[in-house]
Amino acid sequence: MKIAMVGSGYVGLVSGACFADFGHDVVCIDKDQGKIDRLHAGVMPIYEPGLDALVDSNVKAGRLSFTTSLAEGIQGASAIFIAVGTPSRRGDGHADLSYVHAVAREVGETLANDAVVVTKSTVPVGTGDEVERIIRDCAPSHRFAVVSNPEFLREGAAIGDFKRPDRIVIGAEDEFGRDVMREVYRPLFLNESPILFTSRRSSELIKYAANAFLATKITFINEMADLCEKTGANVQDVARGIGMDGRIGAKFLHAGPGYGGSCFPKDTLALLKTAEDYDSPVRIVEAVVKANDSRKRAMGRKVLEALGGMETARGKKAALLGLTFKPNTDDMRDSPAIAIAQTLVDAGVIVTAYDPEGMEQASPLMPDVTMCDSPYAAIEGADAVAIVTEWDAFRALDLDRVKALAHRPVLVDLRNIYRPDDMRAAGFAYSSIGRG
Numbered sequence: 001m002k003i004a005m006v007g008s009g010y011v012g013l014v015s016g017a018c019f020a021d022f023g024h025d026v027v028c029i030d031k032d033q034g035k036i037d038r039l040h041a042g043v044m045p046i047y048e049p050g051l052d053a054l055v056d057s058n059v060k061a062g063r064l065s066f067t068t069s070l071a072e073g074i075q076g077a078s079a080i081f082i083a084v085g086t087p088s089r090r091g092d093g094h095a096d097l098s099y100v101h102a103v104a105r106e107v108g109e110t111l112a113n114d115a116v117v118v119t120k121s122t123v124p125v126g127t128g129d130e131v132e133r134i135i136r137d138c139a140p141s142h143r144f145a146v147v148s149n150p151e152f153l154r155e156g157a158a159i160g161d162f163k164r165p166d167r168i169v170i171g172a173e174d175e176f177g178r179d180v181m182r183e184v185y186r187p188l189f190l191n192e193s194p195i196l197f198t199s200r201r202s203s204e205l206i207k208y209a210a211n212a213f214l215a216t217k218i219t220f221i222n223e224m225a226d227l228c229e230k231t232g233a234n235v236q237d238v239a240r241g242i243g244m245d246g247r248i249g250a251k252f253l254h255a256g257p258g259y260g261g262s263c264f265p266k267d268t269l270a271l272l273k274t275a276e277d278y279d280s281p282v283r284i285v286e287a288v289v290k291a292n293d294s295r296k297r298a299m300g301r302k303v304l305e306a307l308g309g310m311e312t313a314r315g316k317k318a319a320l321l322g323l324t325f326k327p328n329t330d331d332m333r334d335s336p337a338i339a340i341a342q343t344l345v346d347a348g349v350i351v352t353a354y355d356p357e358g359m360e361q362a363s364p365l366m367p368d369v370t371m372c373d374s375p376y377a378a379i380e381g382a383d384a385v386a387i388v389t390e391w392d393a394f395r396a397l398d399l400d401r402v403k404a405l406a407h408r409p410v411l412v413d414l415r416n417i418y419r420p421d422d423m424r425a426a427g428f429a430y431s432s433i434g435r436g
């Protein structure tokens with residue numbers, strides 16, 4: 001089957017490469033000539049483990065190609081995926097649908113065969129109806145259906161998530177749409193991945209509800225962590241204790257500095273806007289967004305405390321280990337590190353940092369922070385070291401070396417990757433999250 005993937009960003013490229021790997025004939029389309037040129041040269045526009053090899057093998061097998069021409073790329077495709085960005089609209093937090101609508105228009109104007117148009121971009125309820133209207137207005141003479149098929153890929157684990165999904169959600173309004181989608185996902189059908197067929201509107205809402213629920217789970221455990229610190233309980237035990245209840249589940253209960261990334265912050269805001277538009281408040285999600293925002297600066301204050309408090313922090317030095325919103329990505333979007341660094345800089349602290357992949361993206365976001373070549377270079381002379389992102393490279397630091405290099409052996413572990421007893425035995429003044 002021929003598949004066209006419009007938008008070769010994170011979702012489009014990973015999905016396109018995986019579909020090609022299933023044996024489909026995939027064309028990835030993007031307006032950005034530079035990106036397409038780099039892809040032709042085998043250079044990935046994003047950092048995602050395993051993606052370069054997957055792209056390379058499928059290009060060599062002749063199943064994956066790239067073009068800037070939508071009109072050319074969609075010809076003969078039975079499924080045309082829209083996988084362009086839906087960023088938060090400046091000013092109001094609504095999802096910006098201008099790219100989705102523009103693609104729909106171009107598809108409508110150039111479609112030359114029967115096809116299913118599949119929205120993979122995260123879009124508010126009702127967007128599929130609008131996409132259908134736009135295509136119909138352009139009056140193609142061909143049969144088409146508009147289907148919703150949200151993605152649930154995690155950065156850093158995207159290929160595994162695509163090939164072994166917890167579920168595939170397909171929102172279709174007619175049999176033509178369902179039939180083509182069955183064919184698209186046939187290899188996963190055969191693997192017995194659960195596939196949920198539902199209405200287009202339900203499918204669109206499922207994506208937002210899933211992300212808002214996960215953001216709520218994280219924020220819940222983060223607030224429990226604060227309570228643990230005040231009451232002398234241990235949040236990891238609390239998470240384990242509640243997670244063993246099958247109704248709650250153990251995943252997404254790691255307390256930390258707050259969620260970031262390309263999805264949770266943007267999608268929770270967009271859900272609030274939809275709720276407002278439909279006059280149907282989602283108060284829990286409102287509280288989650290507020291709590292997560294204030295948590296990020298609170299984490300900066302936690303590092304300030306380790307430096308001896310706001311009054312004495314000026315002129316002291318803090319080292320941040322990890323800047324990306326999570327490990328195995330170079331993505332800095334809404335990373336807690338940004339607010340943490342800003343809080344420290346505002347208090348007159350000299351900040352150094354190291355991140356295995358994120359420093360290029362981080363530099364313009366934190367111009368006052370000195371980026372270093374290694375964790376140890378960042379730690380040199382530090383009055384406090386803070387682990388902000390749980391990269392594997394920080395899980396087994398040479399603690400003697402850290403102590404010898406740092407000005408004071410103070411470690412703030414915002415991801416709980418070390419054990420308090422071990423760290424105290426190693427001679428560190430150690431603080432972490434929710435382990436009173």
Ligand code: UDX
Pocket residue numbers: 151152153154155156211214218251252253254255256257258259260261262263264325326
């Ligand atoms: C998320 C969803 O998981 C994915 O299904 C969706 O398609 C896109 O958004 P992603 O943003 O890549 O994926 O990262 P994820 O692993 O979900 O982590 C998001 C944020 O939550 C990170 O900042 C992470 O550090 C934080 N987090 C996650 C926690 O603080 N605690 C947890 O237990 C889990």
